[in-house]
């Protein structure tokens with residue numbers, strides 16, 4: 001699903017009005033109706049008091065229109081106009097008039113004066129600012145945000161949590177914290193970034209019927225990725241498939257005490273469907289790997305505790321390297337020689353492979369095109385340098401991807417894959433996956449998919465998604481705490497099956 005920028009949203013809004021011949025206020029009415037339906041389907045007419053806080057622009061207008069629908073359905077609604085500025089948008093005024101016609105006179109909420117009571121029983125609709133926010137709000141408005149955040153009420157924000165900038169950094173504490181954001185037509189970029197995403201506990205995209213042709217023809221820089229979008233990338237296998245056709249991946253890494261990382265990655269390669277895996281480790285890895293993973297072929301290096309050569313006697317379709325590898329001088333030299341000899345297959349690089357690249361930056365120029373790099377935030381810093389905030393991080397990461405023509409997978413709550421000009425946020429996964437070895441499993445899955453013929457970008461997107469889905473399925477049985485990386489491999493088969501199931505019929509439809 002596309003994530004539009006502010007200009008793109010305003011443009012889609014304008015073109016929809018033109019192409020569909022809509023009257024002024026029609027889109028606002030659709031946004032309000034969709035928000036009403038969301039709230040009404042959950043409250044079912046219960047006497048929960050609802051406090052609507054409306055700014056003076058179109059986001060405020062959405063709030064007023066929603067208040068009208070709620071009142072017409074018998075809800076108890078208190079409406080406040082937050083005087084964020086003197087000017088009022090025409091559609092705000094139109095909806096204010098409609099409320100007054102229904103004998104509702106919203107109270108003005110200004111710098112001075114009382115604040116509404118916000119108790120545990122209240123639902124607060126935050127319609128103070130939408131995507132039009134273009135400067136830091138006045139101090140009294142920031143205080144009002146804090147007042148809302150300190151209240152025990154359930155906060156529903158319209159379109160975006162008020163105070164969050166759509167396209168730049170928001171300082172902590174300068175926005176409303178929403179239990180749920182009802183986001184019109186698209187999710188918004190700040191939902192996915194760790195610094196701002198924490199003010200949005202949940203979000204729902206509500207369709208307000210923006211013109212489908214406009215949505216299709218507008219290119220977006222960022223996308224939100226879920227399973228159905230990835231299905232066309234699936235490469236099935238024919239009835240006559242044999243292991244020689246299902247691909248061969250090599251996993252290079254490990255050091256004494258960290259052989260398990262190679263074992264996890266190699267096991268994930270096979271569980272992701274590759275026909276064969278060869279693990280190359282120091283000599284200390286031979287016994288644990290042969291015993292622990294009988295399906296793997298093992299090549300041992302002359303180095304006892306660390307890899308001293310990357311020279312493989314086999315010709316795999318992909319090489320994954322770096323997990324548990326250490327950064328011993330001999331290993332750095334081996335990695336350098338390997339890259340200087342221009343490897344002819346795609347590479348997947350993780351962990352110490354990334355640390356070595358960051359500390360020997362001339363090696364970055366030797367990476368084959370579309371190499372997949374899988375940094376966690378600490379490794380990312382080594383690659384792209386320090387960043388001041390998440391937007392700065394995005395900019396630096398995108399410049400890095402452009403310079404080195406790589407697929408950069410930034411691991412985190414919404415793992416972000418960057419390739420060429422585009423970014424893809426993943427939708428699966430959970431905090432239980434913040435556990436040792438989780439990254440080794442991901443690297444193995446991605447390599448296993450490339451071995452089977454997936455492009456490096458598709459392998460990264462599908463791999464990240466399945467890894468997260470596997471975590472989501474595993475957590476149902478064992479909870480966050482007990483989840484270990486091995487479970488991610490164990491549940492991978494169920495994750496594949498769930499991914500490939502036909503979509504569930506929409507509500508109200510019968511399977512036929």
Ligand SMILES: NC(=O)C1=CN([C@@H]2O[C@H](COP(=O)(O)OP(=O)(O)OC[C@H]3O[C@@H](n4cnc5c(N)ncnc54)[C@H](OP(=O)(O)O)[C@@H]3O)[C@@H](O)[C@H]2O)[C@@H](O)CC1
Pocket residue numbers: 009010012013027028029031055056057058059060061062084085089128129130131132133134135136137138158159160184208
């Ligand atoms: N696009 C769509 O598809 C649809 C959009 N809809 C809704 O419209 C919303 C966008 O509405 P909007 O453009 O009127 O902006 P909004 O956020 O209400 O702000 C109002 C004005 O406040 C101002 N301002 C900015 N910062 C400020 C500050 N710190 N302190 C004080 N003032 C400040 C700034 O004006 P300025 O003062 O710069 O002239 C700004 O224009 C969108 O989020 C969605 O809810 C739906 O109705 C239907 C379809």
Ligand SMILES: [K+]
Pocket residue numbers: 059126127128129130157158159160161162
């Ligand atoms: K809002």
